[in-house]
Amino acid sequence: MSIEGEGPVLRGAEPFADFYRREFPKMVALAFTVSGSRLVAEDIAQEALIDAELRWETVGRYDKPGAWVRRVTIQRSTKRLRRLRVEAAALIRLAPVTGLAPGPDDVEEVFEAIGKLPSKQRAAVALHYLDGYTVAEVAAILECAEGTAKVHLHRARTALARTLGEEIDA
Amino acid sequence: MNIDDRLRQAFSDLENRVHTLQSPQQQPTRRRYSGLVVGFATALAVIAVFLAGGSVGSGDRDVVSPGTPTIDTPPTPSTPTTAIPATTSVPIQTTPPAATALPAGTLLVLATADGALAYTAGGESHQVLPTPMAAVSPTAQGNLVYQTERGGDIFVDGSVLVEADDSTLALFGVFDWNDEGPFVAYTVTTGVEDQRREMLHMIELSSPENDVEITRVGGYETGLVDVSVNGTLIVYQITGEGFYETYGWAQGQERGIATIPTPNCAIGDDAQPCHVATNISDDGTRFVSVRWTGDQADLVVTDVASGEPISEIGLPPIEVVDGIDVEWPLVVVNTAEFTDEGYQVGSPLLFNFSEGEAFPFKISQPGRGSLIPSE
Numbered sequence: 001m002s003i004e005g006e007g008p009v010l011r012g013a014e015p016f017a018d019f020y021r022r023e024f025p026k027m028v029a030l031a032f033t034v035s036g037s038r039l040v041a042e043d044i045a046q047e048a049l050i051d052a053e054l055r056w057e058t059v060g061r062y063d064k065p066g067a068w069v070r071r072v073t074i075q076r077s078t079k080r081l082r083r084l085r086v087e088a089a090a091l092i093r094l095a096p097v098t099g100l101a102p103g104p105d106d107v108e109e110v111f112e113a114i115g116k117l118p119s120k121q122r123a124a125v126a127l128h129y130l131d132g133y134t135v136a137e138v139a140a141i142l143e144c145a146e147g148t149a150k151v152h153l154h155r156a157r158t159a160l161a162r163t164l165g166e167e168i169d170a
Numbered sequence: 171m172n173i174d175d176r177l178r179q180a181f182s183d184l185e186n187r188v189h190t191l192q193s194p195q196q197q198p199t200r201r202r203y204s205g206l207v208v209g210f211a212t213a214l215a216v217i218a219v220f221l222a223g224g225s226v227g228s229g230d231r232d233v234v235s236p237g238t239p240t241i242d243t244p245p246t247p248s249t250p251t252t253a254i255p256a257t258t259s260v261p262i263q264t265t266p267p268a269a270t271a272l273p274a275g276t277l278l279v280l281a282t283a284d285g286a287l288a289y290t291a292g293g294e295s296h297q298v299l300p301t302p303m304a305a306v307s308p309t310a311q312g313n314l315v316y317q318t319e320r321g322g323d324i325f326v327d328g329s330v331l332v333e334a335d336d337s338t339l340a341l342f343g344v345f346d347w348n349d350e351g352p353f354v355a356y357t358v359t360t361g362v363e364d365q366r367r368e369m370l371h372m373i374e375l376s377s378p379e380n381d382v383e384i385t386r387v388g389g390y391e392t393g394l395v396d397v398s399v400n401g402t403l404i405v406y407q408i409t410g411e412g413f414y415e416t417y418g419w420a421q422g423q424e425r426g427i428a429t430i431p432t433p434n435c436a437i438g439d440d441a442q443p444c445h446v447a448t449n450i451s452d453d454g455t456r457f458v459s460v461r462w463t464g465d466q467a468d469l470v471v472t473d474v475a476s477g478e479p480i481s482e483i484g485l486p487p488i489e490v491v492d493g494i495d496v497e498w499p500l501v502v503v504n505t506a507e508f509t510d511e512g513y514q515v516g517s518p519l520l521f522n523f524s525e526g527e528a529f530p531f532k533i534s535q536p537g538r539g540s541l542i543p544s545e
Contacts, residue, residue, distance in 0.1 A: 025186075025188035026188075029184045029185045032184065103184065103187055104183070106180075107180045107184065111180065125177065126181070129174070129177040129180075130181040130184075157173055157177075160173055161173040164176060166171060166172055167172045168172065169172050169173075
């Protein structure tokens with residue numbers, strides 16, 4: 001899968017507004033899954049989409065601009081982890097707290113379990129179950145070997161099934 | 171329900187909740203600022219008040235009305251990390267937050283001079299115990315929160331360091347805001363075996379006489395603090411996107427004693443992730459910093475009194491052990507021993523907090539060789 005400019009230009013760029021409307025909710029969900037923070041998930045998604053907007057003449061013509069913005073979202077989510085503690089403390093103290101509202105208990109239970117996974121596994125789970133990406137596509141976005149992505153997904157799935165008490169289909 | 175259906179259902183629910191928050195007319199630039207401006211411009215406003223000589227917390231507050239900040243439409247940023255305009259008007263919320271309970275199970279992972287770890291468990295006990303690395307839980311991370319006498323909590327995060335000798339454990343460099351503005355605090359604890367902990371010092375960076383210019387780059391301010399073994403010096407380090415600067419500070423003095431430049435990280439959209447770790451020699455005369463970019467680390471030794479660099483060295487590439495993600499490591503230069511020939515790096519430890527795990531590393535030969543896992 002071609003994500004960045006090294007691949008052939010296959011089509012013209014769609015309007016960024018359309019791309020934004022389609023991708024923003026998924027990017028927030030992805031950022032929340034990887035960062036584990038409701039406070040910054042929307043900001044991370046916005047920053048990633050701003051990255052895309054600023055380069056839209058180029059990114060918009062990629063084979064899969066959505067994959068590019070997912071990679072940026074994951075990178076930014078990981079980057080934020082270390083900053084979160086200090087920033088969250090300041091934000092809570094100095095500013096109104098907004099962010100993604102909690103969901104039903106059974107859903108929160110899932111994301112609590114996902115939050116205990118290593119970051120690469122969280123990202124892989126989000127890309128696969130949120131976006132429906134194949135293992136190969138997950139590998140391309142995470143910039144790892146397909147076998148590595150498969151291991152990430154397998155371990156995450158096994159750990160989540162055990163934590164949540166669910167069955168694993170063969 | 172099997173695990174696949176459960177996960178798809180959860181993600182679908184999550185995505186739908188995001189949908190309900192958004193209107194199609196909202197553009198990313200404005201929304202981004204609506205989130206970040208409120209947080210960081212508010213913080214900036216607090217800092218700016220102090221830099222101007224004002225005081226928010228002592229009664230002569232410039233702006234005291236809490237409520238929803240009013241943000242003008244910001245300009246389109248030239249880069250995603252463009253600083254928020256300093257003229258942004260944001261009311262300062264001065265209501266102190268409710269005390270945050272210390273979550274059970276929180277753990278503060280720190281390095282000790284002998285390469286072992288000290289950790290602080292959750293609950294009210296605030297125990298500080300030396301422990302072998304192997305005893306640290308893989309899920310060990312989190313904040314410790316101390317309630318201060320001066321209002322506000324101190325959030326102790328993974329950035330803090332510890333120094334130890336046979337009888338003294340000095341720990342807790344902190345950077346945070348309280349309702350009076352930014353400050354650092356540190357604790358020197360003696361008698362590790364007695365598990366005695368006492369907050370001894372807190373320095374408000376906001377005080378004009380402290381002569382510290384808080385620089386804001388890329389929308390973030392974070393800080394690191396180091397404490398020498400005998401507690402005579404701390405270093406306050408402001409970090410941001412592609413910018414690092416460090417200040418020496420003497421205990422009992424109101425002024426910083428040196429501004430110590432540390433290596434700059436790459437700046438720009440393609441900047442490498444970068445982290446700077448610092449430490450101080452036991453006698454408080456030398457300061458060592460490590461810039462860690464990708465798998466490459468550079469080390470600089472600086473004379474604290476003059477702020478002049480003494481020597482620099484490029485550390486060898488890190489030998490990444492399979493299965494360890496070092497994308498965002500926290501590097502702790504645990505011990506810096508100085509000799510007539512320069513310095514030796516004792517036993518640097520590599521903590522990878524992004525994975526919620528801590529891994530010890532050491533350099534096989536001081537200043538040379540690959541970083542290898544500690545035994």
